[in-house]
Amino acid sequence: MGHDHGGSAAIREEVAAICARFPDEYWRGLDADRRYPEEFLQALLESGWLGVLIPREYGGKGLGITEAAVVIEEISRSGGNAATCHAQIYNTGMLVRHGSEELRKSYLPRIAAGELRLLAFALTEHDAGLDTTRIATEAVRDGDDYVVNGTKNWLSRVQHSDLMILAARTAPYEAGARRAEGLSAFLVELPADGIEARPVRTMLNLETNEVTFRDLRVPAENLIGEEGAAFRYLIHGVNGDRIAAASAAIGDSRWFLAKASRYASEREVFGRPIGQNQSIQFPLARAYAATEAASLMRFRAAELYDRGESCAAEANMAKLLASEASWDAANAAMNTFGGYGFAAEYDVERKFRETRLFVNGPGSNQLLLSYLGQHVLGMPRSF
Numbered sequence: 001m002g003h004d005h006g007g008s009a010a011i012r013e014e015v016a017a018i019c020a021r022f023p024d025e026y027w028r029g030l031d032a033d034r035r036y037p038e039e040f041l042q043a044l045l046e047s048g049w050l051g052v053l054i055p056r057e058y059g060g061k062g063l064g065i066t067e068a069a070v071v072i073e074e075i076s077r078s079g080g081n082a083a084t085c086h087a088q089i090y091n092t093g094m095l096v097r098h099g100s101e102e103l104r105k106s107y108l109p110r111i112a113a114g115e116l117r118l119l120a121f122a123l124t125e126h127d128a129g130l131d132t133t134r135i136a137t138e139a140v141r142d143g144d145d146y147v148v149n150g151t152k153n154w155l156s157r158v159q160h161s162d163l164m165i166l167a168a169r170t171a172p173y174e175a176g177a178r179r180a181e182g183l184s185a186f187l188v189e190l191p192a193d194g195i196e197a198r199p200v201r202t203m204l205n206l207e208t209n210e211v212t213f214r215d216l217r218v219p220a221e222n223l224i225g226e227e228g229a230a231f232r233y234l235i236h237g238v239n240g241d242r243i244a245a246a247s248a249a250i251g252d253s254r255w256f257l258a259k260a261s262r263y264a265s266e267r268e269v270f271g272r273p274i275g276q277n278q279s280i281q282f283p284l285a286r287a288y289a290a291t292e293a294a295s296l297m298r299f300r301a302a303e304l305y306d307r308g309e310s311c312a313a314e315a316n317m318a319k320l321l322a323s324e325a326s327w328d329a330a331n332a333a334m335n336t337f338g339g340y341g342f343a344a345e346y347d348v349e350r351k352f353r354e355t356r357l358f359v360n361g362p363g364s365n366q367l368l369l370s371y372l373g374q375h376v377l378g379m380p381r382s383f
């Protein structure tokens with residue numbers, strides 16, 4: 001199922017071969033034990049595919065978001081949870097695009113070689129929520145360092161990463177036109193004195209934390225780009241992030257549809273395969289159509305992104321359509337499996353929990369609809 005763009009079929013095959021070494025049983029076991037996929041991550045790091053956006057001169061694959069999308073989709077499609085690692089792809093994207101040459105030289109080759117993991121991204125705060133310009137964590141210049149203080153929530157993979165991109169205020173919030181100014185991004189080495197992480201238990205097996213920064217010292221040369229200009233970088237990064245999330249959802253959807261259509265053809269009750277009933281068959285077929293449409297929009301967004309053209313509307317639509325398609329596929333799979341959908345050994349309930357995340361983040365679907373309503377259809381600002 002599914003069609004590729006450009007020369008990505010070979011990438012899909014290569015990543016699929018790695019994922020095949022980590023079947024459903026592997027992810028089910030991790031989920032039961034609430035363990036991080038260390039072995040899977042190691043294999044992926046060794047393969048170099050998490051360095052897909054890192055230019056060749058730094059030892060990376062030197063490819064675009066189109067190829068990254070295929071890598072991420074394949075992880076989900078194989079039954080794995082791409083949210084455990086796909087952040088490394090968009091994090092490196094930000095470092096490549098906005099990091100100083102010194103920063104790129106000192107970190108990118110080691111990230112590309114799999115020696116350093118850049119899995120953590122620190123933006124969200126409780127009192128700001130989706131209104132990210134309201135974040136209050138501050139970074140104050142002190143000699144050759146910045147000193148960071150504040151609390152953030154929902155920071156994933158912090159305890160399994162060597163590096164984190166951290167967003168903080170270097171100038172106070174100003175209401176109105178300047179509200180997006182004064183945000184800065186830093187590359188932070190982990191673990192560090194001054195960073196305390198408290199795990200938040202969620203319905204997913206994804207290491208997520210509330211994190212307190214207390215006088216964390218970050219060398220000034222680890223500032224990414226210009227001081228105060230990070231909102232612009234974040235906005236550009238967000239489009240890549242949404243294409244990545246769309247791809248993870250598309251992979252999930254393809255996993256649900258393959259699994260459920262096979263089960264629907266085999267499981268017999270009332271003397272016939274349940275897939276012969278239209279109430280079982282049609283929701284799967286409809287979710288398939290929605291997934292294919294979302295996939296085309298995702299590749300369209302990726303193509304624009306890779307050409308350096310504006311892609312916000314397309315990236316938002318791709319994430320919106322893909323997360324809805326995968327959630328529909330998840331529900332259709334649940335209905336197909338009936339009681340067995342609830343049994344851990346069938347993996348449907350695990351993937352059901354995992355794919356639900358994409359409706360809410362990165363960027364809730366309401367936020368994406370408000371983007372389309374305001375910026376594409378010209379209606380008044382809602383968010």
Ligand SMILES: Cc1cc2nc3c(=O)[nH]c(=O)nc-3n(C[C@H](O)[C@H](O)[C@H](O)COP(=O)(O)OP(=O)(O)OC[C@H]3O[C@@H](n4cnc5c(N)ncnc54)[C@H](O)[C@@H]3O)c2cc1C
Pocket residue numbers: 120121122123124125126128129130131153154155156157202204206208357360361362363364365366367382383
């Ligand atoms: C498992 C998990 C992992 C995460 N990992 C990370 C991470 O690694 N790093 C990081 O920085 N963040 C992370 N996040 C945070 C995530 O991006 C935020 O949860 C998300 O941005 C939403 O913020 P919030 O939960 O505070 O929602 P809120 O801002 O409180 O919004 C709540 C709801 O209200 C809706 N809403 C708000 N205003 C409006 C409006 N004007 N109109 C209509 N609807 C509205 C929203 O769409 C949303 O559905 C993670 C979250 C989860 C759940």
